[in-house]
Amino acid sequence: MTGALVMWMAAGFAMLEAGLVRAKNTAEILTKNIALFSVACIMYMIVGYGIMYPAGGNGFVPDISFAFMFGGDHSESKIVEEGLNHALMSDFFFQVVFVATAMSIVSGAVAERMKLWSFLLFAVVLTAFIYPVQGYWKWGGGWLQELGFNDFAGSGVVHLCGATAALAGVLLLGPRKGKYGKDGSINAIPGANLPLATLGTFVLWLGWFGFNGGSQLALTGLENTNAVAAIFVNTNMAAAGGTVLGLVTARMLFGKADLTMALNGALAGLVAITAEPLTPSPAMATLIGAVGGVLVVFAIVTLDKLRIDDPVGAISVHGIVGMWGLMAVPITNTDAGFAPQAIGLGAILGWVFVTSFVVWLLLRLTVGIRVGEEEEYEGVDIGECGLEAYPEFVGSRGAI
Numbered sequence: 001m002t003g004a005l006v007m008w009m010a011a012g013f014a015m016l017e018a019g020l021v022r023a024k025n026t027a028e029i030l031t032k033n034i035a036l037f038s039v040a041c042i043m044y045m046i047v048g049y050g051i052m053y054p055a056g057g058n059g060f061v062p063d064i065s066f067a068f069m070f071g072g073d074h075s076e077s078k079i080v081e082e083g084l085n086h087a088l089m090s091d092f093f094f095q096v097v098f099v100a101t102a103m104s105i106v107s108g109a110v111a112e113r114m115k116l117w118s119f120l121l122f123a124v125v126l127t128a129f130i131y132p133v134q135g136y137w138k139w140g141g142g143w144l145q146e147l148g149f150n151d152f153a154g155s156g157v158v159h160l161c162g163a164t165a166a167l168a169g170v171l172l173l174g175p176r177k178g179k180y181g182k183d184g185s186i187n188a189i190p191g192a193n194l195p196l197a198t199l200g201t202f203v204l205w206l207g208w209f210g211f212n213g214g215s216q217l218a219l220t221g222l223e224n225t226n227a228v229a230a231i232f233v234n235t236n237m238a239a240a241g242g243t244v245l246g247l248v249t250a251r252m253l254f255g256k257a258d259l260t261m262a263l264n265g266a267l268a269g270l271v272a273i274t275a276e277p278l279t280p281s282p283a284m285a286t287l288i289g290a291v292g293g294v295l296v297v298f299a300i301v302t303l304d305k306l307r308i309d310d311p312v313g314a315i316s317v318h319g320i321v322g323m324w325g326l327m328a329v330p331i332t333n334t335d336a337g338f339a340p341q342a343i344g345l346g347a348i349l350g351w352v353f354v355t356s357f358v359v360w361l362l363l364r365l366t367v368g369i370r371v372g373e374e375e376e377y378e379g380v381d382i383g384e385c386g387l388e389a390y391p392e393f394v395g396s397r398g399a400i
Contacts, residue, residue: 005207006097009101009204010101016200019193019195028381048131049095050068053091086217102165110173111311115371116385134157148335154211155274156326160323160345160349163315163320174309180307189311201266212273216228237283238277242289243262264313268321270289271321284332299316300313
């Protein structure tokens with residue numbers, strides 16, 4: 001059931017991204033979101049799950065197994081043998097919606113100028129190989145788990161992974177036309193539908209209760225029931241703290257209450273608490289989320305100054321704040337240490353960036369990753385999908 005909530009986050013990402021891009025690029029980004037979810041499910045079934053949870057491996061390199069897609073052994077006797085308290089099929093379903101979440105993060109960062117099919121080819125590699133390997137290191141019993149690295153629900157394994165893959169793609173892709181002037185100016189490119197972006201944020205907020213609560217992996221018995229309740233409360237409080245401080249920080253920096261910063265502040269709070277949503281008090285969870293809300297505003301501004309164009313702020317929300325979430329774990333979890341957290345952070349960042357950069361580069365050298373200048377001006381809806389999301393909206397092509 002919590003996996004179903006996380007699956008609904010796919011709708012949240014789709015609505016958020018559709019609201020923050022221009023009208024002429026809406027249909028294409030919606031196509032990307034439903035396609036990437038499906039690609040993730042298929043590739044994780046074929047090989048990703050077998051890599052992430054292998055029968056063997058040396059802690060760094062997992063075994064590769066294709067057994068799951070042919071049914072595998074998910075009998076009741078197998079569950080008893082392994083001492084599990086949940087069905088093996090439920091484990092796959094819960095994990096597959098996580099890998100789709102990581103890929104969704106990439107979608108928004110490369111929006112409005114990337115070729116659809118190049119994006120989907122990258123999705124194949126990320127969900128089948130790049131994500132599962134670093135997932136194995138932590139959640140599959142690999143070397144990061146042995147080291148004592150803590151990441152309860154995926155500030156690093158999911159969110160930092162997705163943001164790092166996005167950063168590698170954005171660096172090779174380049175900014176949207178007109179985003180940065182030759183004189184060093186930064187030109188705002190407003191999204192077409194902020195009500196839709198706000199709805200998407202609320203959907204993500206709701207889905208996050210499944211994301212974090214479900215990571216307890218059980219709801220039977222007083223201990224698990226108590227834990228899930230605390231996780232729900234802390235997840236909610238962190239989102240609230242991130243929203244308020246994101247809004248306040250924007251007001252202090254820009255003199256206006258920027259809705260997009262409030263939305264990203266909410267998501268930043270959620271990302272920040274994901275690494276450890278159980279051990280903080282509600283007040284501390286609010287504070288952890290609030291720091292995320294402040295960080296995300298400064299991160300978005302800084303990336304713009306560095307001319308790194310991220311239309312939805314995904315790299316800042318999931319990457320920069322994902323790092324904060326990982327390093328905040330030892331503040332409330334006495335079993336965690338800052339050194340293992342830093343090593344885990346660096347390992348995920350290094351692995352995902354290098355492998356993603358290589359894949360993006362190969363795609364750029366072969367099929368290409370960026371649409372033509374005229375196609376970008378007219379909108380990728382027409383060039384990539386042959387239709388528009390708002391066909392009756394006068395002026396939806398070109399200028400908007």
